[in-house]
Amino acid sequence: MALALRHTLVTSLNALATHKSRSALTILGIVIGITAIIVVTSVGETAEDIIVGELGGLGADTIVVRPGKEPKGPTDIAEVLLSDSLKQRELAALMKKSNVPHLADAAPEVLVTGSVSYGGETFRPVILGFTADFMVKTLKLRVASGVAFDERDIATRAPVAIIGSRVALELFGGEDPVGKNIDIKGRKFRVVGVFEKRGQVVFFDIDELVLVPYTTAQAFLVGTKHFNQIVVRAESPGLVDRTVFDIQQTLRALHDIDDPTKDDFSVQTQQGLVSQVRTIIGVFTIFLSFTVAIALIVGGIGIMNIMLVSVTERTREIGLRKALGATDRDIMRQFLVEAVFLTAIGGIIGVVLGFIISVAVSFFLSRSIGLPWEFHFSLSASLLGIIISSIVGLVFGIYPAYKASRRSPIEALRYE
Amino acid sequence: MKPVLIEVSNLQKSYFSEGVETPILHDLTFSITEGEFVAIMGPSGSGKSTLLHILGFLDRHTTGEYRFKGKSIDDYSKDEVARVRNEMMGFVFQAFNLLPRISVLENVKLPLLYSRVAEREWNRRAEEAIRAVGLAHRFQFDAVRLSGGEKQRVAIARALVNSPSVIFADEPTGNLDSRSGVAVMDILQALNEERGHTIILITHEAYMAEHAERVIHILDGRIDKDEKVMKRIRK
Known part of the structure; x- marks a missing residue:
């Protein structure tokens, strides 16, 4: 055969x-x-x-809370961008141990569009109002030179910034940026640190980032009181579902919502997104x-x-x-x-x-x-x-x- | 007395086309015993090729009876017919019909492919058959590279490889020059005389028929004469 x-x-x-x-x-x-x-x-x-x-870079324990109802189509996207349902009050409620017991950390995000300049150089980076601590921890980032801004800077709306390596290069060339003042939308910010070179992480490029305290961004750069999103970390990946539930309960109670379909916020987990x-x-x-x-x-x-x-x-x-x-x-x-x-x-x-x-x-x-x-x-x-x-x-x-x-x-x- | 191999009685063959019957063979009766060398001779159109096809299980007769080894062809199933062709019959065609792009050895092995012979035997058998036709130096040649006479000798080796009861040769020298033709006929005659193979030869040339012991003359589908060859060519 x-x-x-x-x-x-x-x-x-x-x-x-x-x-x-x-x-x-x-x-x-x-x-x-x-x-x-x-x-x-x-x-x-x-x-x-x-x-x-x-x-996955965000970690399986990460939860994102967005304003507006869960987007189901293109028209809903606009609502998410314009909605102001997440503010300091909501953040404070979520941070309360009695409301969301397994929340490890939370940080609000404020997106700023604009350019930065130093001396004669101008660059258009991604400007983000956030907390340095959360950023460094979730993305396992290192501040290569200088320091990260802290809670006190957030509380006092300090005009400080941590910049990405590309931003540093574009604005300062070979000069050390730490301690120098850069101009963001007409306001002076002191550079306190420079991130290590990292490249693209979770949809944005760390090297092209300018990170400022979210309170400062709200007060001086965007002039609104709401957040684009709140990023929450649960104590462990196993507690994510529980924490999502607690977040929903807390925000519904805060906003007097009985019917979950009328939610003016949406909660997304990494697993859900994946x-x-x-x-x-x-x-x-x-x-x-x-x-x-x-x-x-x-x-x-x-x-x-x-x-x-x-x-x-x-x-x-x-x-x-x-x-x-x-x-x-x-x-x-x-x-x-x-x-x-x-x-x-x-x-x-x-x-x-x-x-x-x-x-x-x-x-x-x-x-x-x-x-x-x-x-x-x-x-x-x-x-x-x-x-x-x-x-x-x-x-x-x-x-x-x-x-x-x-x-x-x-x-x-x-x-x- | 040797046993009868082929027995034909009142055999008739017609072709039908659009309801019109065209008779080819009429009322043939004859028998061939094992070991005979018979030439079937006749002009083209006499029906001799059709007769060979029927005898070789390649075509079916219309009426009458054809018994091969004592069994009527009507009693053979389709697969049995293929088996009889494979194991008991060898064919040598005018147009050689070798597969051009494979070697002499592979060509000769072709019938073994469809046989019950164990694979380990194939090479030995094929080589033996090729030696028998004097082409031992051509084992690995591609068939296309051979001369006409060599091709026909390969075809004979192929017909021999399963040690058939009968070899049918249909105008085997028709495409050859006279010298190669004589060589081919000598081989067929030797196979008959020295190895006892039954050979049925179709030809329209009288001198070719002289290699046989007996000639059946066919004319217009009827047996005209059935005679012994008096002056058989001696090798």
């Missing part, structure tokens, strides 16, 4: 080699289909890895896979077409084999093996091509959003690609193989 199979493979290979360009064009459909499968799954998984990795992202990417992948399936069917029809041509061309060979004792089953098996062989080659080429394209796509993808390059190549998707292409060969090879098996042996003798 092994030798018989080898003989069949050699014969198939010969048949394919005789019509190189025809074989190549025939398997093109399969190659494209399988390439698409590999690219879609691989890029999908890479994107998922990047996003989940970024979210599973949301996974769902979105999953749906996207399924949709693309469906499109790819159509490409494979079209490819399969191409295979069937060319196998039928091959059966006609090889009438003489089929007749000869029958005269030498091949049964209908033997002939059928030979042509099936040939079709599967053809599509499996297409599948393997597709996997290799898909691999190359995926590497390129994920490279440019991570470059364009400024994240460290990450690549995810799915071995299971590759195996699946080759198996699927073989199945396409099997399914679309059956009809031509059946036709071949029905050929009469005397045609071989008639043939001149």
Whole structure:
């Protein structure tokens, strides 16, 4: 049997080699289909890895409280941005041990848009009003030179700032920024520290960050009393669900809300966010896979077409084999093996091509959003690609193989 | 007395096309015993090839009876027919019908692929058959690179490899020059005389028929003459 199979493979290979360009064009459909499968799954998984990795950077114990009701569509986003339901009062309520017992720490966030300048240099960084302590702890950041501002600075709305390494470089060049005064939206801030070089972490670049006390940001830079969000850390990841519940109860009590659908805030956990992202990417992948399936069917029809041509061309060979004792089953098996062989080659080429394209796509993808390059190549998707292409060969090879098996042996003798 | 291998009685064959019956063979009756070398001779269109196809289990007759080794062809199942072709019959065609891109050895092994012979035997058997036709120096040659005469000798080796009861040769020298033709005929004759293979040869040339012991002349689908060869060519 092994030798018989080898003989069949050699014969198939010969048949394919005789019509190189025809074989190549025939398997093109399969190659494209399988390439698409590999690219879609691989890029999908890479994107998922990047996003989940970024979210994971916040830590599983992190909870984010946002103003406005939970956004369900684009119009709700505006409400989140404009809502002023989270202020100092809400923060104080959450910080109370009796309200949210397992809260380890909480910090409000105030987003500022604007540019900073020093001397003649101007730079447009991400300006964030926050607490330095929370930032350093959650992101495991280090202040490379100088110090972080503290509780007292927050309480006194001190005009102090910690800047990222890129900001330091843009504004100060080689000079030491610590102790110097920079200008943020027309106000003087003293630089107390510079963050270590870290790059992109959780959707923003630490190197391009200017961190000021949130109280200072509210009072002097934005002029409003509400927060863009409050970031909470639970005592442990296991206590996140409990803490979310306590936060919801506290804020509902504070805002006199009985009906949870009328919440004027939303609470999001990292797990929730991660599973949301996974769902979105999953749906996207399924949709693309469906499109790819159509490409494979079209490819399969191409295979069937060319196998039928091959059966006609090889009438003489089929007749000869029958005269030498091949049964209908033997002939059928030979042509099936040939079709599967053809599509499996297409599948393997597709996997290799898909691999190359995926590497390129994920490279440019991570470059364009400024994240460290990450690549995810799915071995299971590759195996699946080759198996699927073989199945396409099997399914679309059956009809031509059946036709071949029905050929009469005397045609071989008639043939001149 | 040797056993009868092929027994044909009142055999008739017609082709049907759009309801019109075209008779090819009429009422043939003859038998061939094991070890015989029979030439079936006739002009083109006489029906001799059709007769060979029926005898070789490649085609079916319309009426009458054909018994091979005492069993009527109608009693063989489809798979049994394939098995008989594989194990008991060897075919040599005018157009050689070798697979061009595989070696001589692989070509000769082809019938073994469909046989019950154990795989470890294949090479030995194929090499033996190739030696028998004097092509031991060509084992690994691709079939396309052989001359016409060599190709036909490979085809004979292929027909021999399963040690069949009968070898059917359909105009085996039709595509060959006279020298290669004679060589091929000598091999067939040797197989008959030295190894006792039954050989049924189709030809339209009288001097080719002289290699046989007996000639059945076919004319318009009927047996015209069935005679012993008086001056058989001696090797």
